[in-house]
Amino acid sequence: MAIERGQLLSVLGMASPVIQAPMAGFAFPDMVIAVCEAGGLGIVAAAPHSMEEIERDNGAIRSRTNRPFGINFFSHAAPVRDAVAERAWRQRLQPYFEELQLDAEDIALPTSPVEGFGEAQCSAVERIRPRVVSFHFGLPDADLLMRVKKAGALVMASATTVTEAVWLEAHGCDVVIAQGMEAGGHRGHFLAGSESRQRGTFTLVPQIVDAIRLPVVAAGGIGDIRGVRAALALGAEAVQVGTAFLCCTEASMRPGYLRALQQSTGEDTVMTSAFSGRPARVVANRFTRELGMHENEVANFPLAMNLIAPLVRDAAQSGSSDLAPVWAGQGIRPYGPITASQLVGRLTPVEWA
Ligand SMILES: Cc1cc2nc3c(=O)[nH]c(=O)nc-3n(C[C@H](O)[C@H](O)[C@H](O)COP(=O)(O)O)c2cc1C
Numbered sequence: 001m002a003i004e005r006g007q008l009l010s011v012l013g014m015a016s017p018v019i020q021a022p023m024a025g026f027a028f029p030d031m032v033i034a035v036c037e038a039g040g041l042g043i044v045a046a047a048p049h050s051m052e053e054i055e056r057d058n059g060a061i062r063s064r065t066n067r068p069f070g071i072n073f074f075s076h077a078a079p080v081r082d083a084v085a086e087r088a089w090r091q092r093l094q095p096y097f098e099e100l101q102l103d104a105e106d107i108a109l110p111t112s113p114v115e116g117f118g119e120a121q122c123s124a125v126e127r128i129r130p131r132v133v134s135f136h137f138g139l140p141d142a143d144l145l146m147r148v149k150k151a152g153a154l155v156m157a158s159a160t161t162v163t164e165a166v167w168l169e170a171h172g173c174d175v176v177i178a179q180g181m182e183a184g185g186h187r188g189h190f191l192a193g194s195e196s197r198q199r200g201t202f203t204l205v206p207q208i209v210d211a212i213r214l215p216v217v218a219a220g221g222i223g224d225i226r227g228v229r230a231a232l233a234l235g236a237e238a239v240q241v242g243t244a245f246l247c248c249t250e251a252s253m254r255p256g257y258l259r260a261l262q263q264s265t266g267e268d269t270v271m272t273s274a275f276s277g278r279p280a281r282v283v284a285n286r287f288t289r290e291l292g293m294h295e296n297e298v299a300n301f302p303l304a305m306n307l308i309a310p311l312v313r314d315a316a317q318s319g320s321s322d323l324a325p326v327w328a329g330q331g332i333r334p335y336g337p338i339t340a341s342q343l344v345g346r347l348t349p350v351e352w353a
Pocket of ligand 1: 021022023024026045047072135136179182183184185186219220221222240241242243244246327328329330331
């Protein structure tokens with residue numbers, strides 16, 4: 001059932017305007033539970049997960065909280081194979097494989113490391129019946145979306161332009177997440193031409209608020225109470241925060257990732273397609289410096305991720321973050337060790353307590 005603007009937090013029973021961004025590979029049930037119990041909304045990132053993992057996460061969350069939570073999926077189209085681009089990209093990466101003495105000959109591309117939202121994911125949603133389902137890269141087909149809504153889920157999706165927000169409203173989305181270009185991780189853009197129109201959160205939020213009637217959530221570069229207050233003043237009903245949660249004790253990270261985050265400032269982040277085939281914001285490292293300029297040769301999203309998998313595995317063992325992605329946004333700052341619950345507290349206006 002669609003919700004009125006101004007009703008998002010009350011419909012979800014949230015005591016804080018903080019939504020913990022789904023972060024594939026980093027935010028697991030422990031974080032989701034902590035955020036929900038602190039009065040925010042935790043969202044589990046299911047895009048790279050098997051159906052068994054999705055069911056297992058749901059069981060873990062439900063056994064420890066009765067609060068509403070969300071599940072996030074990607075809604076990208078199945079990748080188009082491009083043998084020429086794949087071969088060229090493989091050759092481009094070969095010197096790194098040789099340097100690290102990795103056997104990358106047998107990397108197979110046909111299996112996509114991240115499935116788009118399809119029948120299996122939809123059936124899982126129907127069984128699990130989460131209160132919120134959020135999508136990145138647009139919405140799934142209309143019949144799948146209808147089934148998600150029939151299962152009782154509120155549908156949220158990222159928009160990176162006003163045009164995308166209007167499109168989401170017209171296609172059945174309940175809540176629009178305005179994702180500014182400060183945001184860490186993948187840009188959620190999905191309409192042709194949007195890529196060149198990316199803008200910052202505090203330009204995008206009021207423009208989307210003025211253009212549609214749905215509740216709007218602000219995402220990108222928000223990491224302290226000033227950012228939260230600014231987003232709410234611009235008309236957002238909640239904020240979706242990713243990067244700041246990466247430094248929480250509940251975040252799951254390979255060794256070296258946290259160090260790279262703690263050593264970097266927002267000035268060190270760059271946008272690149274080189275890791276996955278789609279633009280994403282990461283901490284600059286040797287890989288982005290050396291391969292950022294060859295982005296047009298990257299294999300299609302998400303197949304390119306298969307090709308960097310050996311580099312990521314090596315980084316996990318060595319603790320080095322020179323050649324593997326450190327997804328993070330411009331709002332990155334040296335957060336001390338903090339729990340997700342404490343972070344929700346810090347991001348909640350005092351007058352809400
Ligand atoms: C490490 C990382 C992983 C992310 N993974 C996902 C994801 O799986 N699904 C998704 O919808 N958004 C993902 N995002 C983007 C967030 O939803 C959100 O737009 C972003 O974190 C907000 O900006 P911030 O990082 O500056 O707070 C990810 C962001 C980061 C930093």
